[in-house]
Amino acid sequence: KAGVTQTPRYLIKTRGQQVTLSCSPISGHRSVSWYQQTPGQGLQFLFEYFSETQRNKGNFPGRFSGRQFSNSRSEMNVSTLELGDSALYLCASSYGGRIYEQFFGPGTRLTVL
Amino acid sequence: KNEVEQSPQNLTAQEGEFITINCSYSVGISALHWLQQHPGGGIVSLFMLSSGKKKHGRLIATINIQEKHSSLHITASHPRDSAVYICAVPVTSGTYKYIFGTGTRLKVLA
Numbered sequence: 001k002a003g004v005t006q007t008p009r010y011l012i013k014t015r016g017q018q019v020t021l022s023c024s025p026i027s028g029h030r031s032v033s034w035y036q037q038t039p040g041q042g043l044q045f046l047f048e049y050f051s052e053t054q055r056n057k058g059n060f061p062g063r064f065s066g067r068q069f070s071n072s073r074s075e076m077n078v079s080t081l082e083l084g085d086s087a088l089y090l091c092a093s094s095y096g097g098r099i100y101e102q103f104f105g106p107g108t109r110l111t112v113l
Numbered sequence: 114k115n116e117v118e119q120s121p122q123n124l125t126a127q128e129g130e131f132i133t134i135n136c137s138y139s140v141g142i143s144a145l146h147w148l149q150q151h152p153g154g155g156i157v158s159l160f161m162l163s164s165g166k167k168k169h170g171r172l173i174a175t176i177n178i179q180e181k182h183s184s185l186h187i188t189a190s191h192p193r194d195s196a197v198y199i200c201a202v203p204v205t206s207g208t209y210k211y212i213f214g215t216g217t218r219l220k221v222l223a
Contacts, residue, residue, distance in 0.1 A: 033210060043199070043213045056208045090156060092211075100203040101146065102211060106155035 002027065004093050004105035012111045018079040021108045025072050025093030031055075032074040033102060034066060037088040046089075049074055050096045078110075086112045116140045117202050119214035126221050132187040134217045136200035145183050146211070147174050148199040156199070159185070190221045 005024045013019050025032050034046040045058040049068035066076045072093070078085055088109050092102035117138045126132055136145065144163040150156045160167045160174040162183070167174050171190075176183040187194055200214040 031209065042215060043211075045210045048209050050209065056210050058210075092156075096209065097205075100205050100209060101144070101158070101161045102201075102203070103158060104148070104156035 004091060004103055006089075006091055006105040006108050008108060009106065010109050010111075012113060013081050014113050015081055015083060017081050018077065019081060019110060021076045021078075021089055021091075021110075023074045023076070023091035023093075023105055025074070025091075026103055029093035029095055029103075030072055031094045031096030031100075031102075032068055032072065033092045033094075034074070034076050035090045035092065036060075037090060037107070038086075043090070046076065081112045083112050086110060115215065117200060117212050117214040119198075119200055119217050121217060122215060123218045124220070126190050126219070128191060128221055128223050130190050130221075132190050132194075132219065132221075134185045134198050134200075134219070136183045136185070136214050138181050138183075138200075138202050138212075140202060140204065140212065141206075142178075142181075142202050142204075144203060145176055146201040146203065147183070147185050148201055150197045150199065150216075152196070159198075187219075192221045192223050195220050 007022045031050045033048040036044045048056040052068045063079045068074045088107045090107045092104045094102045120135045146161045147159040148156050171188045173186040197216045199216045201211040
């Protein structure tokens with residue numbers, strides 16, 4: 001079974017631009033979560049989608065948004081990029097049930113200049 | 114106080130040494146996930162366990178649900194084990210997310 005895939009793997013943007021990141025979960029998984037990882041803050045939860053609905057959201061500004069499609073693929077969008085948005089963005093998928101074991105993708109490294 | 118605490122934060126070992134990383138948590142859980150992240154890399158799942166012990170190669174993970182404590186052991190450590198090890202607690206009551214420990218940065222010297 002193929003793992004979680006994320007595209008693109010690397011991205012360089014400038015301040016003020018917007019960016020869209022994509023995540024394809026493991027086949028059969030209906031839950032996709034997004035995380036931001038920075039050296040100073042560690043792993044921080046952005047949001048989680050299950051069956052096209054956002055179930056949970058972390059403490060990030062409204063510039064960070066996401067969505068999930070009917071095939072469970074998910075996208076994350078960051079508008080009006082700031083230097084502090086430079087980070088590794090990870091998505092993880094799971095079946096979404098009570099046991100909730102997540103499998104992580106390789107991440108997208110975003111650099112904002 | 115963090116809901117999930119790991120110790121030590123940093124660990125340097127000589128090749129061949131037995132290594133233990135600890136994870137304590139204050140939230141009620143039904144399972145705990147051990148993860149590995151190499152520098153600049155993505156996160157790899159090591160173990161998901163809800164009781165007792167699991168073993169995979171040189172890695173052993175144990176959990177004591179009553180004491181709210183889990184340990185990850187590496188036997189006969191090797192430089193390729195150098196990575197950050199993270200314990201994560203899945204929360205599914207009212208919310209669906211992971212609570213992560215702060216991570217343990219392990220460096221194994223040849």
